[in-house]
Each structure stands twice: as C-alpha cells, then as structure tokens.
Amino acid sequence: MAAMPRTIAAPTASRPGALLRCLSPLLSPILAAVLLAGGPAPTPAQAKAPAKTVKAAKAAKAATAAKTAADPALVSAGVPTPVAAALRRAGVPASAASFYVVRLGAGTARASWNAQQPMNPASTMKLVTTFAGLQLLGPDYRWQTSLYADAQPGFDGTVNGNVYLRGHGDPKLVPEEMAKLVAKARAGGATGINGDLVLDRSYFADGLDGNGTIDGEVQRAYNVGPDALLYAFKTLSFTLTPDPASQTVAVSVTPELAQLKLDNRLTLTNGRCGDWQSSASPSVLPQADGTVLASFSGDYASDCGEHVLNIATLSHAEFTWGGFVAEWQRAGGRFAHMPALRSGKVPRGAVLLARHYGLPLADIVRDINKFSNNVMARQLFLTIGAEMDRGGPASTGRSIRVVQRWLARQGLDMPGLVLDNGSGLSREERISAYDMARLLQQAAASNVGPVLIDSLPVLGVDGTLRNRLTRANAAGNGYLKTGTLADVRALAGYVDAADGGRYVVVSMINHPNAAQALEAHDALLQWVYRGAP
Structure with a gap:
C-alpha cells in the first residue's frame, strides 16, 4: 500500500513573527526592527526616536482631549456632552452661555445652566414684543x-x-x-x-x-x-x-x-x-x-x-x-x-x-419673526404703548411700562428684564433663559399660541433657519427665533421631538467667540429632537 503523502501545515500569520523573535538576539537591532515591522530600515537616529515620538503623540492627544473635553459642570447640569464640547472648541467659557430646556407642561427642566442670569438675547427679544402685541392688540388689529x-x-x-x-x-x-x-x-x-x-x-x-x-x-x-x-x-x-x-x-x-x-x-x-x-x-x-x-x-x-x-x-x-x-x-x-x-x-x-x-397683526408678526425685521418690531413695540396707554405720542418709555404691566398680570414678573426698543437690536436689552422659557410656555398655552408659533422660522425650511440642519432629522421640527449680534448668538422657541413631546428650548451665548458656537446650538437642537435623553 502506497504511503500517504505527508501533509505540510501552511504557515500561520503568527509563525514568521515568532521565528523572527527567536532569531532577533542573533540579528542587529536595526535589522530585527525592519523584519518585524515590514518596512524600510530606519537610520540609527530614527532607531532612537520612537520613545520621543510616542511621548510627543501622547502630549498632543492629551492637549486635544483637554481642548475638546466637555465641561463637567455643564454636563452635570444636564447640558449634553456634544454641546458642552462644542462650546469648548469654540473658545466660549461656560460662564458666557445659558441653557434651559423643558418639556412643555413639565415642572422640571431637562437641562438648565446659568438660566437665571440675564443675558443679551439679540433678536429673540422679538418674542416678547410679538406675544405682547398679539395678546394686547389682537391678531386682527x-x-x-x-x-x-x-x-x-x-x-x-x-x-x-x-x-x-x-x-x-x-x-x-x-x-x-x-x-x-x-x-x-x-x-x-x-x-x-x-x-x-x-x-x-x-x-x-x-x-x-x-x-x-x-x-x-x-x-x-x-x-x-x-x-x-x-x-x-x-x-x-x-x-x-x-x-x-x-x-x-x-x-x-x-x-x-x-x-x-x-x-x-x-x-x-x-x-x-x-x-x-x-x-x-x-x-x-x-x-x-x-x-x-x-x-x-x-x-x-x-x-x-x-x-x-x-x-x-x-x-x-x-x-x-x-x-x-x-x-x-x-x-x-x-x-x-x-x-x-x-x-x-x-x-x-x-x-x-x-x-x-x-x-392684520398676525401677518405682521409673521414677517417680524420669520425674517427678524427690526424696524417692524420697533413699530409694533411703539404701537403697543400708544394703543394701551393713550395720552400722548408713542414712546419707548410708555411701551416699556405697558409691557411690564402686562407681564405682571400674566404672573411673569421678570426682575432681570431690561427692555429698550423691543427688537433686540440693542446693547442694553436683557432677559434670562429661564424667563424666556416661562414666556414661551405661557404663550403656547394662550389663545394666540398657534399664531405665534406659526410665525417662527422652521428649522431647515424657511426664514432665518432655512439653511440650518437641512439634512438632519430635526429639520422641519423646530420653531425657533434666532438672535445675532457681533458677540451674541441666541435661539428660543419650540422643538417637536421624535417621541411626540414638544420642548421649549432657550439658549443665549454672550461672548466675542459667539459666532463660532453655532455648532453647540445645532447639537442642542438635535439632542432635544431625540427626546433630550
């Protein structure tokens, strides 16, 4: 009977390495490194470099991590990590930002940071003016x-x-x-x-x-x-x-x-x-x-x-x-x-x-909020004072008093509120994220809530938000007023989440690097759309 041919096992990927490691004591250090690495032979100077290179790479990685790491205080306040990290990348300190996110009708915020601090709201102040106008004058005025x-x-x-x-x-x-x-x-x-x-x-x-x-x-x-x-x-x-x-x-x-x-x-x-x-x-x-x-x-x-x-x-x-x-x-x-x-x-x-x-005012409010028209907002603000406090020509002082009395009747006392011209085109106007959120919750529950919400830019669709997050799942599900000044980025409004809930979202950033922090606001909106998990 013929002898069976001898089977020779195919070499595994690990065997050449094991063989070289056995032979390495007999080889020069440089040649062993070449054979083990599978690359060209390094110079003697390069053979000494790995320790320094690894050390430098670790230092660079640590520096990058420190730059992009989320501020733990923000995260502990419920601000999502991507938002906090985006602020750090933009060079915006946590003290220069405020956030307040709450499910409509809920008593506890999903995220709240610096929310009681009065901030410059830029054009989100138009929400105060347009809500006041709709309630005091009526949508058909x-x-x-x-x-x-x-x-x-x-x-x-x-x-x-x-x-x-x-x-x-x-x-x-x-x-x-x-x-x-x-x-x-x-x-x-x-x-x-x-x-x-x-x-x-x-x-x-x-x-x-x-x-x-x-x-x-x-x-x-x-x-x-x-x-x-x-x-x-x-x-x-x-x-x-x-x-x-x-x-x-x-x-x-x-x-x-x-x-x-x-x-x-x-x-x-x-x-x-x-x-x-x-x-x-x-x-x-x-x-x-x-x-x-x-x-x-x-x-x-x-x-x-x-x-x-x-x-x-x-x-x-x-x-x-x-x-x-x-x-x-x-x-x-x-x-x-x-x-x-x-x-x-x-x-x-x-x-x-x-x-x-x-x-009608309902159409005017739509123009004011969709396109952030400053002079139209100022015309409305002055008209509120003239119509509700008759006795002389319209003035900013008269309108400020009327709006403050209206807020008090709504149970919306705002000690940190500073009104100037009602449009947000001001260095003086101030409101906190918390107070803005209270206003938005009150507006949503009011008889003019649908008119106000319909007037807001739709995320990724129209108005000042037509080019924001156009390919994100949140597109078409946010109704928000934006605010922009040289050192201010703000947004305030409503987001309909994938879980069927509607959330009030307010954020204001007051810092010279505010323009670089749009990524933080975009991350916030996407997080809220996912249900603020």
Whole structure:
C-alpha cells in the first residue's frame, strides 16, 4: 500500500513573527526592527526616536482631549456632552452661555445652566414684543393711514388746498398699500391736488433714534429707525442685471420715488465676479433742483449674475413724500404744481379723503419673526404703548411700562428684564433663559399660541433657519427665533421631538467667540429632537 503523502501545515500569520523573535538576539537591532515591522530600515537616529515620538503623540492627544473635553459642570447640569464640547472648541467659557430646556407642561427642566442670569438675547427679544402685541392688540388689529384735505374736491376733482397724510405707525406701508390708499381717494372724487403735501407723523414722539445706530452703519436696512409714516422700510432696493447680449448692466429700483433719478454708468466686463458690491454701490446725493441722484459707475462682471443692493437713505419725510407723489402720479392723479414737502398736524375741520387699513397683526408678526425685521418690531413695540396707554405720542418709555404691566398680570414678573426698543437690536436689552422659557410656555398655552408659533422660522425650511440642519432629522421640527449680534448668538422657541413631546428650548451665548458656537446650538437642537435623553 502506497504511503500517504505527508501533509505540510501552511504557515500561520503568527509563525514568521515568532521565528523572527527567536532569531532577533542573533540579528542587529536595526535589522530585527525592519523584519518585524515590514518596512524600510530606519537610520540609527530614527532607531532612537520612537520613545520621543510616542511621548510627543501622547502630549498632543492629551492637549486635544483637554481642548475638546466637555465641561463637567455643564454636563452635570444636564447640558449634553456634544454641546458642552462644542462650546469648548469654540473658545466660549461656560460662564458666557445659558441653557434651559423643558418639556412643555413639565415642572422640571431637562437641562438648565446659568438660566437665571440675564443675558443679551439679540433678536429673540422679538418674542416678547410679538406675544405682547398679539395678546394686547389682537391678531386682527390693523394700522390705519389716512389722507385728509383742506376742502372737498371741486367739480373737476381738484382739491384746492393742502392734503395731509397721517400715519399711525403701519410697519408695512409698502407701495402696494400706498396704492390702495390713493385708489380710495380717487374713487371718492379726488383727481387733482392744488396745494402742498403735509406729513402728520405726530403719532410717534420725536427723537426715537437719539442714540444713533448700534454699529454706525447708517445705510443698512436693519438699522432703519421707527416712524409714524414709515414707508417701504425707508430702503431703496436696486436690482443689477447683466445682459451679455447687449453688453450692458440694467439697474432698476423699488420703491419708485418721485424725486429719485438714476445715472447708470456701469460697464459690463468678463472674468470673475469678485467684490461686486464695493464697485457697484451707488452714491445717492440730493441735487440743487430738488431731485436725488443715484449714480452707478465702475465695472460689473457678467459672472456676478443678478444682485439686489439695499440702501437705507434719505429722511423718513423725504422718502414718504416721494412715495406718495409717485403713487399719485402712477394712478393718473394730477398736481397743479409739484407739492412742497411740509410737516404738521391735520387741522380741525379737515376733510377725510380716504382711510386705509393695513395688513392684520398676525401677518405682521409673521414677517417680524420669520425674517427678524427690526424696524417692524420697533413699530409694533411703539404701537403697543400708544394703543394701551393713550395720552400722548408713542414712546419707548410708555411701551416699556405697558409691557411690564402686562407681564405682571400674566404672573411673569421678570426682575432681570431690561427692555429698550423691543427688537433686540440693542446693547442694553436683557432677559434670562429661564424667563424666556416661562414666556414661551405661557404663550403656547394662550389663545394666540398657534399664531405665534406659526410665525417662527422652521428649522431647515424657511426664514432665518432655512439653511440650518437641512439634512438632519430635526429639520422641519423646530420653531425657533434666532438672535445675532457681533458677540451674541441666541435661539428660543419650540422643538417637536421624535417621541411626540414638544420642548421649549432657550439658549443665549454672550461672548466675542459667539459666532463660532453655532455648532453647540445645532447639537442642542438635535439632542432635544431625540427626546433630550
């Protein structure tokens, strides 16, 4: 019988290493290291390096861990570890942040840190103003703007004498709304004006912007101050559209102002867009003949595409005068001569030509919160004082007193609350995360709760949150107001969690590095969506 062939076992992965370790005493240290490591032979200097390298790597790892480690005090307060770690990475100390998260209707917070400390809330302060406005004025409240005259229109439709445009602080008196007022006046028989245009802006006190802007940027739309006759946010919107076929750049503007003229000398060029705004920004200057000239000059690259440039310019009176005159002429109305701009009050015995009621407060609140419109919030804040505490022109002081009394009646005494203009565009305003959360719980339980919540930006969907966490599970489940200043990042509102619960979420960060801490807020929202485990 033939002998069975001898089976030779295949070498295992461990055997070559074991063999080399047996032979290593017979080999040079360098060669043994090469054979064991399976790499090129190190130099003698490299052969001595591992100890130092390991030590340095350990030190670097320890430094990284220290930088990203979550503050244990935050974690012990219920703040999730990813949130606390993100704050550390952003260079924001725990003392500069506040958090308060509570399930709606629950008595105990899921997370609470620094919650009683009054903080600058930036635009989340608009929640106080809009909730107060909805409750005190009602969602159906409408502002009125009226047109009066010295006399009834004559048989030919001409008003002989002055006309008076009186405002009550409508936050959204835009061209479409002004056109409705003009149409009512013309439908009532007025077709011509033989006199001047007198603006009655007495519903609001003078000097509401006595301290100037928060950052010195006087031509930025977000810095526009309130006025009883605020027209089109006192902002010109220039649209620049390149046309490669004709090698030109078209410039259009809204709203139309009777005295505004365009001087477009832009040159269309090829190449990269670059800083289009610095080269295309116009100079807007009054001229000797009473017109205002917006001059564009310089290069504009076709690669830039269409852009809109917003500039807050001219005084409130000049802006409103130009808007009314333009709309009157657009509707076919006549002027015996170009009316002079005058300020004053509607005299006794004046004839009412037309009265226009603006959009309901529910719509205004939606614009204020979705797009964080500062001047609209300030208009509402002043209106609250004027309507609820009659006896003189609207002022910030009157509105502050009314809102504080309203909070007290709600059982929401807030000793750390500091109100300034109601928009959050302020270095003075303060509220604690805890008090903001109390306000939001009260709002959700109130008759205007659905209107307020519907007005808030939806996470990852619209408003100021349209680009946040768009691919996260929390997208579409957060209804939150954001707040942004140079050294402030804040959010406050509601999150619907995956477990079916609704949570009130408030966080405010006051620190020069606040802009780097958005990751912490995003982590907080995702944690709450998971049910704040």
